[in-house]
């Protein structure tokens with residue numbers, strides 16, 4: 001006999017998905033400006049609408065992901081971020097980092113963003129056509145590759161991505177070369193050490209994606225450091241905003257910042273629109289996945 005629990009979960013997720021689809025399609029149809037563009041980007045993701053050239057890039061990067069996931073090569077990774085939700089790591093422990101011995105395949109599976117979410121980033125970049133992009137947390141470079149590929153298709157824009165673990169930064173660099181993505185720089189080192197120089201050297205940014213050091217105070221600190229280097233109109237995206245109580249608080253803080261005018265809470269990912277010309281602050285809650 002099929003248990004209710006087994007059939008209940010897919011039904012609930014189908015209902016969530018349909019609700020999200022309805023909200024997103026309303027956004028595309030009934031709003032304007034940035035909100036409409038975000039609605040359009042999310043619609044294209046949910047309906048898997050891709051051009052032939054987008055399909056080719058997605059295929060190339062996803063094949064690379066498969067290759068990485070099947071690799072048994074052993075690497076040593078020093079993680080300078082929060083390893084577990086609300087883990088209360090001391091500053092001293094953060095300074096040293098936590099060393100993990102793992103295979104490339106296992107790290108790629110556990111550390112890289114799922115295709116669904118990087119597809120959203122790809123589509124956002126296609127719609128918003130940013131010129132200068134910043135990513136915190138490269139891991140093996142998969143999300144950065146999707147974003148840089150979108151910039152390449154746009155024919156404009158560069159990206160700089162930051163990674164603390166030397167072994168991961170080296171794999172990411174090789175991956176960018178393999179994919180022939182010349183529009184991306186990777187900077188190795190702890191965000192605490194590299195971010196101030198990167199902001200001065202590469203800023204201002206009209207697109208930011210934070211996907212590393214998943215701890216509320218660290219995220220707030222990174223946000224406060226980056227915001228003076230964010231252009232008048234920009235997208236500011238934070239991943240894993242529901243991962244822990246501390247990340248939830250971090251997201252609330254970001255949402256309440258005066259320069260953040262519209263936010264989209266997609267459950268895992270949060271998107272902020274920065275634009276002083278938008279008078280009325282607005283919060284959209286569209287839980288996805």
Ligand SMILES: C[S@@+](CC[C@H](N)C(=O)[O-])C[C@H]1O[C@@H](n2cnc3c(N)ncnc32)[C@H](O)[C@@H]1O
Pocket residue numbers: 078079080081082111112113114136137138139140141142143144162163164165168189190191192211212213214
């Ligand atoms: C979730 S992974 C990034 C995944 C990547 N964006 C992707 O989807 O392909 C987070 C990365 O941030 C790095 N990281 C975390 N805290 C850091 C810190 N304080 N300084 C530098 N790197 C850090 C970790 O080493 C890890 O590779």
